[in-house]
Amino acid sequence: MYNTESCTGQAADTALQLRGGRGYETAASLDARGEHPFPMERVLRDARINRIVEGTTDVMHLFLAREALDKHLTLAGGLFKKGGLGSKMGTIAKCAAFSPARYAKLLLGIFRSMVADARLAGPMRAIDAATRRLARALFHRMVLMGPKLEMRQLTLNRLVDIGVELGVRALGASRAQRELDAGDTSGLSRALYWLEARSLFVEDLFTALSRNVDKASRAVSAEMMEQAEALPEVDSSGLSAILHDRGRDLTSGRVGTRAVEETAAAK
Numbered sequence: 001m002y003n004t005e006s007c008t009g010q011a012a013d014t015a016l017q018l019r020g021g022r023g024y025e026t027a028a029s030l031d032a033r034g035e036h037p038f039p040m041e042r043v044l045r046d047a048r049i050n051r052i053v054e055g056t057t058d059v060m061h062l063f064l065a066r067e068a069l070d071k072h073l074t075l076a077g078g079l080f081k082k083g084g085l086g087s088k089m090g091t092i093a094k095c096a097a098f099s100p101a102r103y104a105k106l107l108l109g110i111f112r113s114m115v116a117d118a119r120l121a122g123p124m125r126a127i128d129a130a131t132r133r134l135a136r137a138l139f140h141r142m143v144l145m146g147p148k149l150e151m152r153q154l155t156l157n158r159l160v161d162i163g164v165e166l167g168v169r170a171l172g173a174s175r176a177q178r179e180l181d182a183g184d185t186s187g188l189s190r191a192l193y194w195l196e197a198r199s200l201f202v203e204d205l206f207t208a209l210s211r212n213v214d215k216a217s218r219a220v221s222a223e224m225m226e227q228a229e230a231l232p233e234v235d236s237s238g239l240s241a242i243l244h245d246r247g248r249d250l251t252s253g254r255v256g257t258r259a260v261e262e263t264a265a266a267k
């Protein structure tokens, strides 16, 4: 997700900007003017599809948020439901059994022990600390909002984005370490720059968890939806049911099996 959301799109957009008007032109238009026909606008258009196919950006965020929340909601869900003191105490006991093990894992600093080089130790400690901060932020929001948290997509998106960023930064640092272990220092300055730059980005996401305009945004969206004009009705009377789901069949291999079956039936 990091590659399709943050990386490819931004890289393609920056590359198009660097080429200016030539970036915006199609390869055919450039060719006709005798310019080098590099299809930069096509690259940007093609990069953009990654936020739609195989799960849109928005839906992927929901999936990841569910992964992060499910265990907690299963364990602590009883606290938010109606019930007697006994059942709530039982829920608290279940959480108490789970949470120490989880937080102990976070405290162990697994990543730090993997990174030997002093230049990478600082960024790795920052990832460790931010990971624990993310766990606390998630926990606090669950306590404050309860099951309503599931409906707070903008908050969930930020939590997911922080998790993705931290995962990718940890991978980046471990790759830099591997290169150093092999005696290759050529990528180190880029890695250190990138780790620092992304840590500032994560800092902004943490800030936005508590300082944001989500409430106003919801109100404005509701107002705009209220005033919006509906699109014209589509005439679907000429449509018929699709015999086979070609998209799903292609990805599952069913289309090949069916071709064999149809050939056999025709004989």
Ligand SMILES: Cc1cc2nc3c(=O)[nH]c(=O)nc-3n(C[C@H](O)[C@H](O)[C@H](O)COP(=O)(O)OP(=O)(O)OC[C@H]3O[C@@H](n4cnc5c(N)ncnc54)[C@H](O)[C@@H]3O)c2cc1C
Residues within 6 Å of the ligand: 049, 052, 053, 054, 055, 056, 057, 058, 059, 062, 247, 248, 250, 251
């Ligand atoms: C070039 C191309 C190739 C494709 N190839 C294949 C293929 O090979 N196989 C295949 O199966 N499909 C394919 N698709 C279909 C593709 O998977 C779908 O377009 C994609 O899953 C999005 O579904 P949708 O277009 O119905 O959008 P919708 O589901 O209608 O979504 C519209 C918008 O609403 C947002 N949205 C929807 N639900 C929520 C929600 N709960 N919360 C917040 N936002 C939401 C979406 O993120 C999106 O921005 C292809 C599409 C294109 C354009």
